[in-house]
Structure formats: C-alpha cells, structure tokens
Amino acid sequence: MTRSIEATSHDTATHTTAASRTDEAEGGDSPFTLPELSRLDEALTMSSRETGLRFTLYMGDLGQRTRSRAEELHATSGGDPADSVLLAVSPGQRVVEVVTGHAAARRLPDRACALAVLSMTNSFAAGDLVGGIVNGLRQMSDQAGHPRGLTTH
Amino acid sequence: MSVVETILIFAVIPLAIVLLFALLTLVPGRAKKARYKPGQAWEHGPVWWEPHPLHGPAAGNHDDAPKALGSSVYQEPQALGSGHGSSAHGSSAHGSSVHGASAATSRPVPVPAGPLGGARGTW
Numbered sequence: 586m587t588r589s590i591e592a593t594s595h596d597t598a599t600h601t602t603a604a605s606r607t608d609e610a611e612g613g614d615s616p617f618t619l620p621e622l623s624r625l626d627e628a629l630t631m632s633s634r635e636t637g638l639r640f641t642l643y644m645g646d647l648g649q650r651t652r653s654r655a656e657e658l659h660a661t662s663g664g665d666p667a668d669s670v671l672l673a674v675s676p677g678q679r680v681v682e683v684v685t686g687h688a689a690a691r692r693l694p695d696r697a698c699a700l701a702v703l704s705m706t707n708s709f710a711a712g713d714l715v716g717g718i719v720n721g722l723r724q725m726s727d728q729a730g731h732p733r734g735l736t737t738h
Numbered sequence: 739m740s741v742v743e744t745i746l747i748f749a750v751i752p753l754a755i756v757l758l759f760a761l762l763t764l765v766p767g768r769a770k771k772a773r774y775k776p777g778q779a780w781e782h783g784p785v786w787w788e789p790h791p792l793h794g795p796a797a798g799n800h801d802d803a804p805k806a807l808g809s810s811v812y813q814e815p816q817a818l819g820s821g822h823g824s825s826a827h828g829s830s831a832h833g834s835s836v837h838g839a840s841a842a843t844s845r846p847v848p849v850p851a852g853p854l855g856g857a858r859g860t861w
Contacts, residue, residue, distance in 0.1 A: 615782070615785070616774070616780075616782040616785075625787060626787070626790075629787055629788070629789045630789040630790045632789075633789035634789070634792065639788075639789065640789060641786060641787065641788045641789070642786070642787040642788075643784065643785070643786045643787075644782075644784065644785045644786075644787075645780070645782070645783065645784025645785060645786075646780070646784060651858075652858060655856075656854055657848065658786075659851065659854065660848035660849055660850055660851065661847070661848045661849075662788075663788065665849075665851075666849045666850070666851035667851040667852060669851070671856075675780070676774060676780045677779055677780030679776065679777070679860050679861050680858070680859070680860050681858070681859045681860075681861075682856065682857075682858050683856040683857045683858070684854055684855075684856040685854065685855040685856050686851035686852065686854065687851055687852030687853050687854070687855070688851075688852075689855075690853070690854070690855030690856075693855070694855070695855050695856065695857055698855065698856050698857035699857040699859075701857070702857045702858065702859035703859065705859065706859040706860065706861035707861075709776065709861045710776050710861040711776075712773060712774055712775050712776060714774050
C-alpha cells in the first residue's frame, strides 16, 4: 500500500503550501548544497522578519541591461514592492544589483546598500557566494533596523 | 646507520606521506558540488528565493477558520472558490479553483514602487 503511493509521484502543493516531492529534491539544478540553502533561507527570513522589509534573492542571468532587468524583477517580486528589497546576483556576469522600493530606501539608503554590495563583492571574488550573500543581508538588515511597532511573532 | 635504514627513513617515509595525501585528495569519494570560481560560466537556471511568510501554513495560524486545503474536514476559505466546499461539491471543481488561484498568483503583475534606490557592484 505504502509502496504504491510512493511509486507514483504526487504534486502535493496547494497555493499556500510547498510541494513535498522528495524524489525531485536531490540531484536538481540547484547550485548550492542543502546546508548552504538553509543558510540562505534563514538569512532571508530572519532579515525580513527583523526589519519588516521584504528581502528577496534572485540568482541568475540578468541580461544585457542588468539594472533595468533587476528593476523589472523588483516590480514583480510580490508583496508590496515599495517595501521590498531585491538582491540580484548574476555570477556569470559578475554583477550584483540591489534594488530598494521607495519606502525601503528611506530606511536603507543607497550608501548602506553600496557598503553591503562592497562586502558582498569581496566575498564573491573569493568564490564564496553564500557567505557573501548572508553577510550582505545581515549588513542591510542591521542598517534598516527594527521599527518600533513591528511584531515579529 | 646502514644504507637500508637511510633509504627507509629519507625516501620511503616521505614517499608514504605524499602518497597518503594524494590518495586523500584524488580519491573520487563524496560527490561534491562544483564550487563557484569567479570567472567561470554560470550554467544554472535562474532561481528566486523569498522569505517565509510571517504566519505561514507550517507555523500554525490561529485564525478562526482553518486554512487547510484539500481536506474535506475543514471549511474552505472564502477567497478560494465561489462557495463553501462541502463534501458533495466534488473534487473536480475544488481542484480547478485551486489551480486557478495558483496560476493567478504564480505571475504577479508588475507594481511600480516609485523612485527606486539601491546599489550595483561587480567583481
């Protein structure tokens, strides 16, 4: 009984829950190992909860015009784009772009973004993608701070 | 110290140490992911990670109506379909409404966020 259930692969995702397909979890196209993925996941989630901003991380090619592509992605990043921060990394082109919405830019000025980008590019040049991203997220969330009225749990 | 002892100490022991390290590094043991090196091409498809929602389904939300979908025990949320999903509704209508919702949310409409800020860097 159990074997027949496991033999056929069900896509168990609803629109609020992720799929639990274990058969496709391994050997995928993911560029990172599972511990690295969990570090990224924790950094994204905790910096978003700490600041109330919505940090998302895009990793892939950004095309010829990287800045406008990153801004297009930021506009479709879900949630409220004014409050969201997109971190777009294109390792093939060796470009990192940080895009902040206008409400997020008030708490996370461009100078702070540039500083975080500088520390990220240092790590990327040494070949450490995940460490650079985690440190950059930490710098940006430290700069944005924790608003007074925000409840995180 | 005889010749044999000299050779054993000064040739065989260093050779053994070198061979040990060569074995440790060259044996195709654990399948490791290819580490990123700056300048190499990026063959992976684009990925977009987003943070977990504050009160996600796994974290346990304490609303009045349970949000468990796909279970006929719980009341279906209003926003999903046209009406309440009773057990006589049939699974096809329920499934289509869920698929429609997921197809609608999978491609969000672009929302301009005013004057954008940020930074750019290369390495």
